[in-house]
Amino acid sequence: MGRITLAGVTKRFGETEVIPPLDLEIADGEFVVFVGPSGCGKSTLLRLIAGLEDVSSGQVSIDGRDMTEAPPAQRGLAMVFQSYALYPHMSVRANIAFPLRMAGMDKAEQARRVEAAAEVLNLTAYLDRRPGQLSGGQRQRVAIGRAIVREPAAFLFDEPLSNLDAALRVGMRLEISELHKRLATTMVYVTHDQVEAMTMADKIVVLQAGRIEQVGSPLDLYHRPQNRFVAGFIGSPRMNFIEGPEAARHGAHVIGIRPEHVVVSQTEGPWKGRVTVTEHLGSDTYYHVHDTGLAEALTVRAPGDGMAAPGDEVWLQPDMDRIHRFDANGARI
Amino acid sequence: MSTRSSRKAARLMLSPSVIVLLVWMIVPLAVTVWYSLLRYNLLRPERTGFIWFRNYTNFVASPAFLSSIVNTLILVVGVLVITVVLGILIALLIDRPIWGQGIVRILVISPFFIMPPVAALIWKNMFMNPTNGLFAEAAKFLGLPPFDFLGHAPLASITLMVAWQWLPFATLILLTALQSMSSEQIEAAEMDGANALNRFWFIVLPHLSRAITVVILIQTIFLLGVFAEILVTTNGGPGTASTTLTFLIYKEALLGFNAGTAAAGGVIAVILANIVAIFLMIAVGRNLDA
Amino acid sequence: MARAVSIRRKSLNTFWAWLVALILFFPILWTVLTSFKPEAQAVASPPLFVDFDWTLQNYRDVQAQRAYFGYFWNSVVIALGSTGLGVLIGIPAAWSMAFVPGRHTRDLLMWMLSTKMMPAVGVLVPIYLIFRDLGLLDTRTGLVVVVMLMNLPIIIWMLYTYFKEIPGEILEAARMDGATLGKEILYVLTPMAVPGIASTLLLNIILAWNEAFWTLNLAVVKAAPLSKFISGFSSPEGLFYAKLSAASTMAIAPILILGWFSQKQLVRGLTFGAVK
Numbered sequence: 001m002g003r004i005t006l007a008g009v010t011k012r013f014g015e016t017e018v019i020p021p022l023d024l025e026i027a028d029g030e031f032v033v034f035v036g037p038s039g040c041g042k043s044t045l046l047r048l049i050a051g052l053e054d055v056s057s058g059q060v061s062i063d064g065r066d067m068t069e070a071p072p073a074q075r076g077l078a079m080v081f082q083s084y085a086l087y088p089h090m091s092v093r094a095n096i097a098f099p100l101r102m103a104g105m106d107k108a109e110q111a112r113r114v115e116a117a118a119e120v121l122n123l124t125a126y127l128d129r130r131p132g133q134l135s136g137g138q139r140q141r142v143a144i145g146r147a148i149v150r151e152p153a154a155f156l157f158d159e160p161l162s163n164l165d166a167a168l169r170v171g172m173r174l175e176i177s178e179l180h181k182r183l184a185t186t187m188v189y190v191t192h193d194q195v196e197a198m199t200m201a202d203k204i205v206v207l208q209a210g211r212i213e214q215v216g217s218p219l220d221l222y223h224r225p226q227n228r229f230v231a232g233f234i235g236s237p238r239m240n241f242i243e244g245p246e247a248a249r250h251g252a253h254v255i256g257i258r259p260e261h262v263v264v265s266q267t268e269g270p271w272k273g274r275v276t277v278t279e280h281l282g283s284d285t286y287y288h289v290h291d292t293g294l295a296e297a298l299t300v301r302a303p304g305d306g307m308a309a310p311g312d313e314v315w316l317q318p319d320m321d322r323i324h325r326f327d328a329n330g331a332r333i
Numbered sequence: 334m335s336t337r338s339s340r341k342a343a344r345l346m347l348s349p350s351v352i353v354l355l356v357w358m359i360v361p362l363a364v365t366v367w368y369s370l371l372r373y374n375l376l377r378p379e380r381t382g383f384i385w386f387r388n389y390t391n392f393v394a395s396p397a398f399l400s401s402i403v404n405t406l407i408l409v410v411g412v413l414v415i416t417v418v419l420g421i422l423i424a425l426l427i428d429r430p431i432w433g434q435g436i437v438r439i440l441v442i443s444p445f446f447i448m449p450p451v452a453a454l455i456w457k458n459m460f461m462n463p464t465n466g467l468f469a470e471a472a473k474f475l476g477l478p479p480f481d482f483l484g485h486a487p488l489a490s491i492t493l494m495v496a497w498q499w500l501p502f503a504t505l506i507l508l509t510a511l512q513s514m515s516s517e518q519i520e521a522a523e524m525d526g527a528n529a530l531n532r533f534w535f536i537v538l539p540h541l542s543r544a545i546t547v548v549i550l551i552q553t554i555f556l557l558g559v560f561a562e563i564l565v566t567t568n569g570g571p572g573t574a575s576t577t578l579t580f581l582i583y584k585e586a587l588l589g590f591n592a593g594t595a596a597a598g599g600v601i602a603v604i605l606a607n608i609v610a611i612f613l614m615i616a617v618g619r620n621l622d623a
Numbered sequence: 624m625a626r627a628v629s630i631r632r633k634s635l636n637t638f639w640a641w642l643v644a645l646i647l648f649f650p651i652l653w654t655v656l657t658s659f660k661p662e663a664q665a666v667a668s669p670p671l672f673v674d675f676d677w678t679l680q681n682y683r684d685v686q687a688q689r690a691y692f693g694y695f696w697n698s699v700v701i702a703l704g705s706t707g708l709g710v711l712i713g714i715p716a717a718w719s720m721a722f723v724p725g726r727h728t729r730d731l732l733m734w735m736l737s738t739k740m741m742p743a744v745g746v747l748v749p750i751y752l753i754f755r756d757l758g759l760l761d762t763r764t765g766l767v768v769v770v771m772l773m774n775l776p777i778i779i780w781m782l783y784t785y786f787k788e789i790p791g792e793i794l795e796a797a798r799m800d801g802a803t804l805g806k807e808i809l810y811v812l813t814p815m816a817v818p819g820i821a822s823t824l825l826l827n828i829i830l831a832w833n834e835a836f837w838t839l840n841l842a843v844v845k846a847a848p849l850s851k852f853i854s855g856f857s858s859p860e861g862l863f864y865a866k867l868s869a870a871s872t873m874a875i876a877p878i879l880i881l882g883w884f885s886q887k888q889l890v891r892g893l894t895f896g897a898v899k
């Protein structure tokens with residue numbers, strides 16, 4: 001079981017309020033991802049759940065029990081840190097067994113669980129090494145191993161993959177997703193990589209300055225962003241925003257259109273501009289189009305074999321059904 | 334990292350250290366201040382009474398006081414000049430590529446680990462003794478009359494001994510600072526056409542300035558308290574020629590049994606040391622977050 | 624760094640560096656040599672360097688006449704006792720300041736440092752009288768406590784700078800793994816800080832061993848350590864060079880060797896982390 005409820009939780013560091021009153025419900029077995037720009041309070045929120053920081057006010061409950069005052073050890077949660085936080089003086093085996101040892105479990109049972117976890121994580125060959133003798137990915141797996149042996153009510157991950165190189169990151173992402181499928185345990189995952197968020201999450205929580213901007217499934221956020229911040233934050237390349245008369249024509253203060261929802265034409269279209277930069281990714285080509293009179297620059301995503309070159313005049317055909325409209329406060333209309 | 338319970342634990346674990354240091358600092362100091370205002374001779378404990386600042390005026394008015402301040406200054410400044418100047422030179426020398434650098438370092442640092450009374454006795458007897466000491470032998474070899482170092486130049490001799498003990502400290506710290514300097518900086522200066530002297534003056538010395546400050550301040554703290562070296566060599570003499578403030582207070586207290594006057598001297602010493610300490614705190618404090 | 628230096632330049636540098644090093648080390652070398660000379664040859668003129676009749680007689684005499692080992696044992700007890708006690712109460716304090724820093728941590732550290740700057744002589748009178756009244760004069764317990772207090776600020780500072788380098792996340796991980804505070808310090812922090820704790824111990828043992836103000840003023844015979852032992856040679860025994868040298872060698876040898884091992888940490892410890 002791992003249902004986590006935050007009710008009216010706030011956090012102040014001295015005078016500065018990092019988390020204004022916040023409510024959040026995380027269902028049992030859910031994979032929840034916190035995303036948001038750097039410094040928005042993702043780690044702080046996670047640490048409040050973990051009990052590594054106290055809330056300034058409000059209530060944290062786990063499975064319906066009030067855990068606001070409980071120390072981390074009693075919350076039944078496991079955490080995987082960005083820096084892995086392995087114990088450098090202990091072998092991999094001892095690292096994984098540490099929580100069991102702290103819980104006073106008997107030696108045989110400890111060994112059995114460590115072996116089982118090592119099996120799952122492909123660590124059996126490394127059990128007698130020190131963390132210093134492992135690669136980044138292996139260290140990450142040890143950290144996960146240390147978390148799973150306890151069979152916690154929920155896992156907390158704070159940017160666990162950000163120290164890995166790109167290829168490894170994709171692999172580990174899949175492993176964590178598989179782990180979630182297999183264990184069906186609640187996972188709360190902090191990242192600022194929206195690809196991780198989109199691919200892994202059942203539910204994404206978008207944070208800005210400690211406030212929840214939107215909670216929803218990945219596709220929900222993509223298709224129906226509640227406000228301009230979420231619209232700009234989710235999706236890559238970023239959504240284009242257009243103000244002024246063009247927006248007013250759609251009855252909005254600002255309209256947004258994603259780069260993939262604009263077609264480039266060399267003959268016709270409602271908008272016209274000049275290509276300044278093209279980025280060829282192979283599968284796709286990104287055009288940066290200036291001088292449209294709509295916005296500083298518009299980004300357009302076209303198939304990989306796009307033919308426009310820098311300096312070319314092009315016409316843009318937005319998919320009118322996919323235009324997002326926002327009012328002066330940034331809220332979705 | 335901090336929850337209410339961890340902060341509470343932190344306070345709890347900090348308190349033994351804070352309490353013992355607080356007691357160690359406050360209680361004796363308060364008692365010293367109290368005694369300094371009393372008539373208090375250990376040999377005549379029945380004659381007591383509150384005499385305000387008479388102990389201070391007595392202490393300050395005695396001719397030994399002024400000479401002890403002068404002696405302290407000479408000792409401290411002398412040792413500082415010798416150790417910093419030679420320390421820089423030796424550090425520059427050792428920092429260059431040489432064979433056996435590790436052993437050279439060990440040899441240079443060794444005097445620092447010698448217990449002060451041992452160092453003083455070695456110098457006093459085996460080197461500075463006017464009849465059998467090595468210096469006398471050297472003088473004889475050169476056909477010069479032997480010189481009675483501790484008899485005729487007691488303060489200079491003690492300064493030399495103390496400088497010998499502290500030179501390793503200065504050298505080691507300056508060497509550490511030198512080694513933290515990027516060779517690129519030197520090379521860039523070389524490319525800019527700076528000669529060796531210019532490089533030293535404009536690049537190396539400024540880089541060492543913080544280390545030099547630290548050396549000066551820390552040594553000053555320890556040098557103000559030089560005691561054993563004087564005790565086992567000259568006992569402050571001849572006359573008061575090598576009596577520093579620390580030693581004067583000691584003589585007053587444990588030889589003269591005059592607790593009141595000694596306490597007044599102690600208060601004066603504390604005040605002087607604190608003036609130095611403030612500068613040290615500023616210098617060290619600036620580097621605290623680093 | 625990798626600059627080609629001509630062999631000639633390097634030889635020259637080496638010559639000067641060794642010359643300076645040997646001059647600085649010479650008094651120690653001479654003392655050790657003299658300790659093996661018969662008393663008559665110790666004052667020979669011109670001085671003898673190695674071609675004398677090597678003997679261990681001086682060491683035997685010093686032990687027989689002056690009971691060296693009693694002093695040695697007191698030094699060991701005072702150095703180890705004060706350092707051990709200091710580290711025992713210093714570790715929790717350093718943990719607190721390194722991992723739960725508060726608004727006043729910095730001031731607290733500065734204040735601790737400032738106690739180190741109080742001249743000992745300033746409080747000699749009351750400490751002497753308090754010790755006399757408590758019956759602590761000339762006791763090892765008293766000296767252990769005083770020397771511990773002298774060095775406690777350095778101990779805490781050194782531990783603090785070493786602890787600061789340990790990432791707090793590892794301790795948090797231990798907390799998440801269910802470790803209590805005691806277990807966190809015992810199983811995670813202490814093993815990780817072993818090198819730092821070791822150098823703290825080493826440097827403070829050296830400082831305690833060489834302490835020569837309180838030991839000279841508060842010890843008489845029973846608890847007297849080597850500083851007192853050697854001061855007994857100030858006169859006229861000091862004129863027996865060979866015995867003085869043997870006594871000196873025995874007083875400094877153990878600590879000199881420890882010192883060679885600790886020289887790297889020395890800078891950091893004695894500058895309170897200001898120079899690394």
Ligand SMILES: Nc1ncnc2c1ncn2[C@@H]1O[C@H](COP(=O)(O)OP(=O)(O)OP(=O)(O)O)[C@@H](O)[C@H]1O
Pocket residue numbers: 013018036037038039040041042043044045192334
């Ligand atoms: N111990 C602290 N004391 C004071 N302010 C803090 C403390 N910890 C975090 N903050 C502040 O709280 C805010 C949120 O920090 P937090 O670490 O939660 O951000 P984050 O979303 O995890 O950012 P990142 O993506 O960079 O990890 C930041 O403005 C930070 O400066």
Ligand SMILES: [Mg+2]
Pocket residue numbers: 042043044
């Ligand atoms: Mg973070």
